[in-house]
Amino acid sequence: MDIYLVGGAVRDTLLGLAVKDHDWVVVGATPGQLEQEGYQRVGADFPVYLHPSSKEEYALARTERKSGHGYTGFEVQFSPDVTLEDDLLRRDLTINAMAQANDGTLIDPYHGKADLDARLLRHVSPAFREDPLRVLRVARFAARFDHLGFSVAGDTQALMCDMVQEGELGYLVPERIWQEMSRALMEPNPEVFFQVLRACGALKVVFPALDALFGIPQPMRWHPEVDTGIHTLKALQIAVQMDAPLDVRVATLSHDLGKALTEPTNWPSHRGHEDLGADLIRQHASDWRWPKKAAALAEHTARYHTHCHRIRELRPATIVKTLNKLGAFRQSDHFRQFLQACECDARGRSGLEQQPYPQAALFERCLAACGSVLPADLAAQGYQGAELGEALNRERVRAVAQEKATWSD
Template sequence: MEIYLVGGAVRDALLDLPVKDKDWVVVGGSPDQMLQLGYKKVGRHFPVFLHPISREEYALARTEKKSGRGYVGFVCYSKPDVTLKEDLARRDLTINAIAKDKYGVYYDPYGGCIDLQNRKLRHISSAFCEDPLRVLRVARFSAYFTNLQFRIAQKTWTLMKKVVHSGELSSLSRERIWREMDLAFKTHHPQVFLQVLKDCGALNELFPELNSAYCSLFTKKKQDSLITTNKKNVFLTLSIVAQNRSEVDIRFAALCYDLKKSIIIPDNASNDSKGDKIGTRIISIFCNSLKLPKEHRDLALLVSEFYSAFNKIHLSSPEELITLFNRIDAWRKPCRVEKIACIVDADSSKYGACLDNLSSKGEHFYNAWKVAQNVSTQAVISAGFIGQKICEELYRRRISALTIWQNSYKSILKTLLNSAVHVNK
């Protein structure tokens, strides 16, 4: 029985990247031998075991033969006569089919090391087409390795498009799709994942709502003044947010913010109630089609539903601000405010130059929240208010605090404008 380190651990070590999880393949072993050595069987469909001490995964070398549709439609063979080369052949890309033995010797029968040097994502064989999940995996690796200038081999592109045209992507479960998307959204460039899916045709098969927005949901029509969007900027907010925040819920919400921006009329968002409602409904369908965590979905729907309010936040009255905070449940979930502010800030470049010098949309939203939040509920109670009167007095004091803050804000803005006029003269 021989044991080899395989997959991402070998690949990332060769690229001088941090090694996260280690996966091992056992050649010449059997389930009985693994159990006798203290390993615990965990694989339902494949012979996978956990090491008794490290808890790392050890899988018996196996071959897979296509027997049906989808990524689970395979017959697995894992007898002791399966060779290391045969096991490596079933993997998706050459860079993931490199093994290392206990002496530090590498086994690379499919040229993965050369592809690492050439920064190339390349399939091992035509069997790549047998597993539709590999289309998403290649897109994810493209996002993961963007900083290292990896590119997809032309023949691999061809096979990815072949998988899309075969219709096998429809066999993927929503849970599995979200898992790949979640991993992609943890990379430094999650927008690359979506762009690759778009370029090979998979985005329309997997996320038709997203693809429709990307291609501009509405065509230009004189009768309703709907205009097309710049396709190159559809994922702009997501890419900007990803530079500063690593949380998947914020990144996913930024994607939905991009969707909303691509659907409604960009130059008249606050008055386009029709486009606003349609955009929110489409994003709701998109979120419901994925098996994503509830907190991810809630944040995404909030940035969509109140997109117009966030974009005119500088013009909101104290009453409108309090209503907005109530609608997003900010008092019970204050972390939402900071997350939303981060997303809105990524789109602040469109706001007037004078206001940019004072505060961005996200900053204004967050600062207004801090003013309202600093009004003490305990002080109201200590003043003798009881029952419903507490809420009424709290509301009155918050309105008063926001009014004072806004007047100060307007005073500073007026000074800035006067200074600008003076300089121009």
């Protein structure tokens, strides 16, 4: 048997990037041979094995033939007769279709090195169109390598547009869309992921609520960039600069979805977009299988982000009510992630990217003031049951009022 290093490890080595995972292809072997040598099979649909000591993945060379719709509609064929070139031909991009022999020789039948040097993301063969998930993968690689000057090749862009028009992306299941989107959100330039999808029409299929924001105007006084979609992606860039976790990036991406649902005759004003967006997120997150924590933070951010922006104007009772709604007295991490997403929104505006956001600290001070009110002290005064809850809320409001009195204009 012959063993080759393939895929991302070869690509990243040539780019001078750190290699995270090593994937290997085995040519000229059978499953029985690998199992006899102690390899552990982990692939259910095709033979992928873990090395007995390194635990890295080794896959038998294989070919694929389209047999249905979507990313699962394939018949996989593997045998000792499948060549390395056959295996590389089924891959998505030329820069991912290179291999390296044990002696370091580069095997590059589809000119991945040339595309790497030209900074192009190009499909390997027309078989690209058989797997709709590849449209999202190309967009994700664009988000990963944008800072290195990569772009989508024109012929690949055209092919992706054709795939969208043919309706193939409609066969993707929500879980796989979330998987690709969540990975893309953690790339250096996640906004590029959504720009690439929008350019080929895929964003309207996989995230229609976000696609609808482009072209929606906002008041220039508050949003010099005007376009809501552009603002959303600028806010996402701020989230990257802040090294925000995934849930914050999802919340930032979703915070203004309600602006596409407000009455057009009132534009560029969007009164009520907060609740409209939060209700939309609740439904979208359910339909598209978002994790519960990410969905909860996104919904809360959409509903209450303007409360945070206007904290100086809010009555103490409204502040305490909002803290309760955000679960701040029970989940401080959730509350702080909410504040982070609000800051991304505030700074995700043209010319205001470096603007301070003191509202987050003020909200934190309100929470701290509420923390000075101890239920045990009130219980010692004889409050019980519902009366204890009322007294706790009343004293928290009083504490917030005292805190606000210390704020300077």
